[in-house]
Amino acid sequence: MSRKVQAQKLIPLVGTDRSPLFIDVRRLAVRADNPVRIAGALWRDHMKVGEWLPGLPSGRRLVVYCAQGHNVSEIALAELLVAGAEAGMLEGGLEAWIAAGGPTVAKEGPGIEPGLPQASIWVTRERPKIDRIACPWLIRRFIDPLAIFHFAAAEWVIDMAEETGWIPYDVKGVHYSHRGETCTSDTLVEEFGIADPALLHLARIVRAADTARLDLEPQAAGLLALSLGLSAMEADDLVQMEKGFLLYDSLYAWCRYATAETHNWPAGAT
Incomplete structure (x- = not known):
């Protein structure tokens, strides 16, 4: 079964308790140029999966995404699968999500640390x-x-x-x-x-x-x-x-x- 998931299949899950945990793995420079993120997404470094994965809720499906669904997402997904996580990647990345009309967050309000390294x-x-x-x-x-x-x-x-x-x-x-x-x-x-x-x-x-x-x-x-x-x-x-x-x-x-x-x-x- 393909680990690549289309935005159209994920968008209906947003705003429900069935939504996967979205992980934004875009490089920092890319994210700085475009701070928009998928609603409910956390940012994590795609090269440090072993450091941040233990801090996430166990048993919840993860979906990683980068700007266009290319190598950055592939690296993060590969590391997650090796670690035994239930994970997939967003086909086409953030660009495909926005094109499909998926809910997004455009900016971080006061008191929220960018990327949400810790729970608010x-x-x-x-x-x-x-x-x-x-x-x-x-x-x-x-x-x-x-x-x-x-x-x-x-x-x-x-x-x-x-x-x-x-x-x-x-x-x-x-x-x-x-x-x-x-x-x-x-x-x-x-x-x-x-x-x-x-x-x-x-x-x-x-x-x-x-x-x-x-x-x-x-x-x-x-x-x-x-x-x-x-x-x-x-x-x-x-x-x-x-x-x-x-x-x-x-x-x-x-x-x-x-x-x-x-x-x-x-x-x-x-």
């Missing part, structure tokens, strides 16, 4: 409802797949961030928070230059539900009800967050594929 750590207020679940989902699916999240008493979030270097979000006075009529999810999309129409649609639904403007998007009322119900039944914020990811995986899939689909009874009724 984020902290926000405890007892999340909507935006504080949507943001971790967006970060894990599109920005940093290894990101770590903490929830704390609101009065200590900024102090904790200053002492530890963690990234605070969705609290007043920090970089990643509400701006005007938009919410923190919107800020993340803007700050990282995420190019994906379906994600922009989802962000509008989150904004409507999170800011009590349910008239902006019809789906906002449903998201609000499900989010409040999940919060009411789950006392552990981290468990609630992980369960909430399914809501956003589903809503994102709807934004991508099912906005024109209807449902009625009996079948076929208008």
Whole structure:
């Protein structure tokens, strides 16, 4: 079986828990000329696979890519296979991904080290409802797949961030928070230059539900009800967050594929 995978087969997996871990192995000079990366990709040196592979989650499929899917990807893939990793390479590289319309991240926002050599750590207020679940989902699916999240008493979030270097979000006075009529999810999309129409649609639904403007998007009322119900039944914020990811995986899939689909009874009724 070929280890080369076409972009069209991988794009539907982005924004789901079935996505492989994308590894950007472009040479540093190439990456400096074009900082755009596949959504959720980490950068690693293609000549140092033995150094960085042990730091990645075991059992997760890896897909490496370079600019055009040439020798740099081939070297990284060969080393990964020798090490026993389940891995493939993106046929045509980043150029093919962009041409196929795959989601991308155009830049790194403040607090994120280029290439994500270590997992980013984020902290926000405890007892999340909507935006504080949507943001971790967006970060894990599109920005940093290894990101770590903490929830704390609101009065200590900024102090904790200053002492530890963690990234605070969705609290007043920090970089990643509400701006005007938009919410923190919107800020993340803007700050990282995420190019994906379906994600922009989802962000509008989150904004409507999170800011009590349910008239902006019809789906906002449903998201609000499900989010409040999940919060009411789950006392552990981290468990609630992980369960909430399914809501956003589903809503994102709807934004991508099912906005024109209807449902009625009996079948076929208008």
